[in-house]
Amino acid sequence: MADLKNKLNTNKPILGTWNTFGSSMATKVLASSGLDFQIIDLEHGPFILNALHDHVAASSFFDCSCLVRVPAHDNWMSLQALDQGADGVVFPQVSNSEEAENLIQSTKYFPRGTRGFSPFTFSGKFTNKESKLFAKKSNEENVSVILLEDQEAINVLPEILEIDDLDVIYIGAYDLSKSLGIPGEVYDSKILDLVKKASKQVNDSNKMIGSFVPQTLDELKMCIDLGLNFITFGVDAFRLRSSYDEAVNFIKGVNSI
Numbered sequence: 001m002a003d004l005k006n007k008l009n010t011n012k013p014i015l016g017t018w019n020t021f022g023s024s025m026a027t028k029v030l031a032s033s034g035l036d037f038q039i040i041d042l043e044h045g046p047f048i049l050n051a052l053h054d055h056v057a058a059s060s061f062f063d064c065s066c067l068v069r070v071p072a073h074d075n076w077m078s079l080q081a082l083d084q085g086a087d088g089v090v091f092p093q094v095s096n097s098e099e100a101e102n103l104i105q106s107t108k109y110f111p112r113g114t115r116g117f118s119p120f121t122f123s124g125k126f127t128n129k130e131s132k133l134f135a136k137k138s139n140e141e142n143v144s145v146i147l148l149e150d151q152e153a154i155n156v157l158p159e160i161l162e163i164d165d166l167d168v169i170y171i172g173a174y175d176l177s178k179s180l181g182i183p184g185e186v187y188d189s190k191i192l193d194l195v196k197k198a199s200k201q202v203n204d205s206n207k208m209i210g211s212f213v214p215q216t217l218d219e220l221k222m223c224i225d226l227g228l229n230f231i232t233f234g235v236d237a238f239r240l241r242s243s244y245d246e247a248v249n250f251i252k253g254v255n256s257i
Helices: 002-009 024-032 049-061 075-083 097-106 131-141 151-155 173-179 189-204 217-225 236-255
Strands: 014-019 037-041 065-069 088-091 143-148 168-171 208-211 230-235
Touching: 002 014, 002 143, 014 024, 014 236, 024 037, 024 049, 037 049, 049 065, 049 075, 065 143, 075 088, 075 097, 088 097, 097 143, 151 173, 151 189, 168 189, 168 230, 173 189, 189 208, 217 230, 230 236
Parallel strands: 014 037, 014 230, 037 065, 065 088, 088 143, 143 168, 168 208, 208 230
Antiparallel strands: none
């Protein structure tokens, strides 16, 4: 857990991906590649909570940190993710600073937050022998990521950046494109301008920022040039399909000759 926090504190680009398969074997494959982190997507992927610890363990075996995107702002969801060993929580559809503060509190133990406390979990190593130290370390080391996914949320970014213990701002380009009336056009100049401006604000506040889902090295470079340093390179399902699409299209071309 501490390793991801330490990487974030350097403000140097780190690389991860979206994990949507719901397969612990796929989680192992992604982790073995050398990625810094992967995000288990409970919002869009077919995951179930009682298997979440298997994904966390599979990822950590290869020293790849494991974050969990919860599908809603219910506190029990972030509690489950963290108790099952996740290195941090990704919260979708955050609208303002008050909402962001409440979500951060849900990931922290007293006195910083309201997270329910049981050391008898995977994250607590199933023992209360070091429960005081465990609570302190967890508060210091778990990572909080919030997604801003519409124009209104980006407008109040300066207020959101004042929140302590908020580590990463992630701008959801697809939902943002929808809110701007250009659904799917994530590299439209309107979005690029918003992301570039937000990147400067976030970097100046010594927090990390991510956006987009680059699929090529050129797109990856573009993200870095925009000032992004929390990079989510691709989605596992898309990368698997696209590799086969290439071969399928090649064979179709051969057969058409």
